[in-house]
Amino acid sequence: MVYLLTYDGYMKEEKLQEICPSAILFMQCGLKDCVLEFRRFYETAMPTLEVGDEIVPAVIWKLEESDLKNIEAIYPNEIYQKTNWNLKTEKGVLDVTVFLMRETPFAFPKEKEVEAMERRMRNTALITAVWKMLWTGQKTGRKHMALYTQEQIDKANQTNLEEFLQQKGEHLRKTGSESVLIYKDSTGEHDSISVRRNRWYDHKNMRGGYPLKFMQEFYGMNFRTAMKELLHGEEPELGRKKNAEQDKAKEKEENAVKNDVNPFENKMEKSEFILPEKDNNMKRLFAYLLKTRFLDKDVVRSFVEQKILYQEKEHGNIVFVRTDKDGVSKSACKKSTAEQAKGFRMTVVGSDCRYGFCWRGDSSKLYVFEAAIDLISFITLRNDEWKADSFLALDGLSPKPLLQFLEDQKNIQEIFICLDYDAAGIEACDKLNDILIEKGYDGEKIKRKYPLYKDWNEQLKAEHGVEAILPQSHPKKIAYNVAVRKLGILNANTESPYMKWRKQEYEKSGRSFYLEQIKRDFKQAEKLVKKGDDDTKPLLASILRMADLSICLMYEVKGKDSLPELTMYQTTIQELEKAYKPYLDKARMDRRIQEMKEEMEHFKTLAVQDKPSLFSTI
Known part of the structure; x- marks a missing residue:
């Protein structure tokens, strides 16, 4: 069993149990010295915890570890970061999982403590009152960007994807109770994606899900655009003033969702398997x-x-x-x-x-x-x-x-x-x-x-003399090999100005030079990416330098002092090249950036593990 902390609409038992059936309410509590804020993320805004002077109502749940996999439906990886807190409570120290929005200053409860709240009516009323203010945007002096409700997200994920794709003009081929999406890209025609009502699965890449995720992965849409497309232009409800008619419509929608099949449950009916009738010849x-x-x-x-x-x-x-x-x-x-x-x-x-x-x-x-x-x-x-x-x-x-x-x-x-x-x-x-x-x-x-x-x-x-399709190398592996060759050539020329500069700075500051320079180059690369200049040479130079210095740091910490420096370097990049696996290299750019930040913090302790870390994100 694991512990999960929620501070949003999923403080309600019936809401969380739709996604995690094993969830049991363990404790209602308040997070000290925090404040709940709505923060912009690309074109939308989501709630997150930050440092403040308030007590934020929260709930700690006890659930099966396998149910944590379903949390992506609530807290998508592109928006939220999964982290763990050791919280000191009246029931002892708990290792709880919490999801916080990326790219924002997030809070950690002061002195790692939470204020326990007994399950009494007054505390339940407090949570309800606080959330009523937050979700309707009625807090004094505070205006929030309109958000999509969970009901709207559920509605989007209930879209019949087969019908939706046909309306968009996509080519679908019916195969029994499901359809196959036929599409083309730069590598040719593909038929690896199966679609069945509101669910899809990509057999080639071994991933799947519901309509919202499909729109983001297949069409490259951000969350807000995907929602608007699936809801046919329907605007976000949260933060907007509602009248009695809207409230009535929402209540009707809630009842419809409750009575319908839960979109996150895999209750696909199983048809009887019957082999096709055999012909009398072959x-x-x-x-x-x-x-x-x-x-x-x-x-x-x-x-x-x-x-x-x-x-x-x-x-x-x-x-x-x-x-x-x-x-x-x-x-x-x-x-x-x-x-x-x-x-x-x-x-x-x-x-x-x-x-x-x-x-x-x-x-x-x-x-x-x-x-x-x-x-x-x-x-x-x-x-x-x-x-x-x-x-x-x-x-x-x-x-x-x-x-x-x-x-x-x-x-x-x-x-x-x-x-x-x-x-x-x-x-x-x-x-x-x-x-x-x-x-x-x-x-x-x-x-x-x-x-x-x-x-x-x-x-x-x-x-048999028939024209055949040639083998196709993986483009990411090709790019990785090119990068490795560039790094090998860079280090072989020990008399170049760059190599002399690197050696001189290392002799002055030791290992810390590598890490500090990587951090400087990382910030420079971030700025260049945001700026989006046509001239990519400065960006590529920063990335190549980060890769080079990361490798230096890796073999330095591993301590292969008995080998010449150039030999250690070449051995390290060969190991990285051999270990590289494109299927693990699927992260979006924002996730890559976050991973690099985490790795740089990790390197401060010089606890480098035997795996391609920083370099694998380049």
Whole structure:
């Protein structure tokens, strides 16, 4: 169990329990020497705690740690910072989690104490009265910017995303009870995002949520713009004068929300899983897989004989069946054999996505792929006795089928990750590797196999003289490698004015020079980013210098004094380059800036850990 402190509308039990069902009211209290302020954040304003001379009403909750993950729905990471306080209360010292707005001077209760408030009517009335003043903007001499209410946020997140996207002209393809969003970017056409009513999930990047988050991530909108778009121009209610008619409308809306399905609960009805009817022949299946995809006939026949590959009767689609360890069908995917329907793929209604298309062998080796076609292509390319090994297609990049397979197949010791050679595949490979190590698998026995082209079927096409899609490096890895090379060249020229200056300043001030100069460059970079000049050379110079000095500080603190300085430097940047994982490098710019500030505070103690910290944020 963990403790959570709230000082806003989520002091109400029924409100918090909508998001965190396990939440139990532990204590009503007042935070000494604080004041509650509304602060501007981009185009909106949110409440936050600051140093003051008042007692701010608050509530401490006791809840399951797993429920903390749901708090993002209330306190989005781009606006709030999660922190922990050790609070001295009448019930002892509590380690409480609290969310405070970013980029503002926030308060810490004086002497780490809170004033306990007994659960009596007068104190409940005090909290209610204070919040009535704050939310309606009636406090004397204080004006607040209008805010969206939680009810409006809930309403936005209840938007039917499928209908909304169709109205915006987006291309959606219906697949059973859900839709697939077809979109294009600089890397080509994609169909990795599934949409079902007010929920979405990006299988490639393994993230999802509700409409508000979709608008922010897919369209790059800020919070206020996304809200206005989803509510069709509806203005914020908080801070505006309300009349009796508006109050009545709000009450009606509250009742509607209470009676409706909670948007934060995952109560998706489960349809019955029924395999499509099998055709009496498989001519189209063999013609497509052998002539268009160049798969080996005997390999394809092996899967057909296992009854996990067949031709559908109604449309002649290929059906890939996913089974459990006992051979029971749990899931299936249909793929078109028609050239004009290129890319058509549909998951059969009621499928259990924990199971993937697979071949279960008796050996200790498992080969993991994105798609069933890639799996069979790889076996075709091997051209050997393959049946003793195990093969699994994830039908995307979710780790669920892999984890379920390993749970069922205890004989697996060696895992070969054979995902596509593109940005999404590179990220997923790193993520799967980390998940497996976390689960206790030996990192030395988790290996990456790269196709010579974008995927294994493209490689098979190339071997048959057909033009194939080339492998695609990750743009972030390319940029990281370029930065590492620049730093290596910079340090190799020991007679340059910069290197002489760095050495001279270090001899004067020691380690503190690195940290103080990083702080100066950081402030300069912040100013240049806000200024937004077309000339980016000064900004790039500041960033490169910060990276260089961060590395100097890292190897200095690690204390590899027995090695020459240049060797220590080169070794450190090589370690960082090897450790870099793009899937972990997803933070928004404001979050990166905050992390760098935290790291600089951390470096004051010179407690540097063996991980790429400051440099990984550049």
